[in-house]
Amino acid sequence: MMGHVLITGGAGFIGSHLADTLLDRGFEVTILDCLLPQVHGDAEVDADGWPTYLNPAVRRIRGDILDDGVFEAALGGVTHLCHLAASVGVGQSMTNIVDYTRNNALGAAVILETLSRVSHTVRRIAVASSMSIYGEGAYRGANGVLTSPPARTHEQLARREWELSLNGEMLAPVATGEDKPLHPTSIYAINKRDHEEMFLSVGRALGIPTVALRLFNVYGSRQALSNPYTGVAAIFISRLLNDQPPLIFEDGEQRRDFVHVHDVANAFAAALASDLALWDVFNVGSGRSISVNGIAFTLSRLLRKNIAPEILGKYRVGDIRHCFADIGKLEQAFGVRPQRSFDEGMDELIEWVRMAKPPEDRGEACLRELTGSRLVI
Numbered sequence: 156m157m158g159h160v161l162i163t164g165g166a167g168f169i170g171s172h173l174a175d176t177l178l179d180r181g182f183e184v185t186i187l188d189c190l191l192p193q194v195h196g197d198a199e200v201d202a203d204g205w206p207t208y209l210n211p212a213v214r215r216i217r218g219d220i221l222d223d224g225v226f227e228a229a230l231g232g233v234t235h236l237c238h239l240a241a242s243v244g245v246g247q248s249m250t251n252i253v254d255y256t257r258n259n260a261l262g263a264a265v266i267l268e269t270l271s272r273v274s275h276t277v278r279r280i281a282v283a284s285s286m287s288i289y290g291e292g293a294y295r296g297a298n299g300v301l302t303s304p305p306a307r308t309h310e311q312l313a314r315r316e317w318e319l320s321l322n323g324e325m326l327a328p329v330a331t332g333e334d335k336p337l338h339p340t341s342i343y344a345i346n347k348r349d350h351e352e353m354f355l356s357v358g359r360a361l362g363i364p365t366v367a368l369r370l371f372n373v374y375g376s377r378q379a380l381s382n383p384y385t386g387v388a389a390i391f392i393s394r395l396l397n398d399q400p401p402l403i404f405e406d407g408e409q410r411r412d413f414v415h416v417h418d419v420a421n422a423f424a425a426a427l428a429s430d431l432a433l434w435d436v437f438n439v440g441s442g443r444s445i446s447v448n449g450i451a452f453t454l455s456r457l458l459r460k461n462i463a464p465e466i467l468g469k470y471r472v473g474d475i476r477h478c479f480a481d482i483g484k485l486e487q488a489f490g491v492r493p494q495r496s497f498d499e500g501m502d503e504l505i506e507w508v509r510m511a512k513p514p515e516d517r518g519e520a521c522l523r524e525l526t527g528s529r530l531v532i
């Protein structure tokens with residue numbers, strides 16, 4: 156036996172895939188999850204309310220980390236902790252600030268205080284962080300110098316000047332490495348940065364090797380489809396399946412890094428199985444970038460829908476222009492590289508969407524909500 160992993164949030168999208176990967180590699184796996192209705196409301200569930208996609212070999216505990224004693228009770232025999240439970244909507248975090256901070260920052264605090272207070276057998280920790288903590292990605296100026304520019308101003312965005320410049324000079328986006336200064340622009344991202352720092356500092360104090368994996372845009376089967384606050388690929392597929400055009404902010408040329416959930420699960424599994432005594436952060440991305448327009452066109456091609464995206468020319472407050480990962484540090488430490496191509500991964504996501512219940516399309520309702528709160532301009 157490789158060890159016993161407790162995955163908080165293990166019934167969710169990434170956690171459930173990670174459970175499969177860890178079981179394949181000989182770990183025992185327990186999940187602790189409160190089955191948030193926003194995430195699991197549309198999933199096919201068994202008689203006890205668990206998603207049917209969960210591996211039968213997974214031991215399940217239904218409970219909220221924030222409730223007294225729940226996390227402590229889940230720790231029996233656990234050797235490795237993987238903390239994924241969180242509220243994950245970047246846009247939603249800007250209106251539900253108390254809920255997000257309670258679940259994300261206080262959730263981390265409960266886990267860490269429990270680990271420091273009770274006797275347990277945890278010898279390694281991996282925690283999910285996010286690319287959102289970078290804010291803008293890294294850029295290079297015409298003189299070749301790497302730079303970490305501040306966020307675009309409202310004035311610039313009001314002029315619909317989407318690209319970054321510094322002192323009048325245009326900047327070119329380059330892959331973002333872990334040493335880029337952090338400029339989180341949403342409550343979710345601020346929670347995630349705090350989260351990362353809290354885990355690394357307490358993990359070090361307790362002598363438990365701890366890694367924070369900064370996940371880029373993760374996609375794949377089991378992704379919640381009707382939750383409009385999360386993955387853009389799933390939202391676009393929902394729209395296209397309803398014969399609606401994907402709604403695209405700005406001009407659609409903003410670039411992101413889409414990484415398949417199996418590659419993310421591999422990265423977590425490698426970090427958990429490693430013997431390296433370290434307290435460090437690692438990017439987990441595909442190492443390739445794609446524009447939001449590119450995603451929309453790829454999906455309409457794969458879905459055989461002749462529907463062009465609708466370019467809104469509006470911007471979401473706090474959105475960044477470009478960010479994609481430099482993945483060299485993860486490979487160097489743990490020897491893992493992403494395996495899935497974008498088309499391959501999207502085909503699999505589409506297959507999942509076809510088999511899932513037809514999603515309710517909340518795209519326009521969500522857009523109205525964000526516009527009403529002055530978060531889309």
Ligand SMILES: NC(=O)c1ccc[n+]([C@@H]2O[C@H](COP(=O)([O-])OP(=O)(O)OC[C@H]3O[C@@H](n4cnc5c(N)ncnc54)[C@H](O)[C@@H]3O)[C@@H](O)[C@H]2O)c1
Pocket residue numbers: 163164165166167168169170187188189190191194218219220221238239240241242243258262283284285286369370371372373374379386
């Ligand atoms: N999906 C992405 O693209 C992405 C990108 C960067 C980081 N992340 C991070 O990865 C982690 C997993 O994300 P996901 O996409 O699988 O999300 P998800 O919403 O599918 O899964 C999260 C799970 O956590 C559970 N949960 C939430 N609060 C809980 C609590 N207080 N107690 C117990 N369970 C709770 C939910 O019920 C859900 O099953 C999160 O920490 C997220 O911030 C995800």
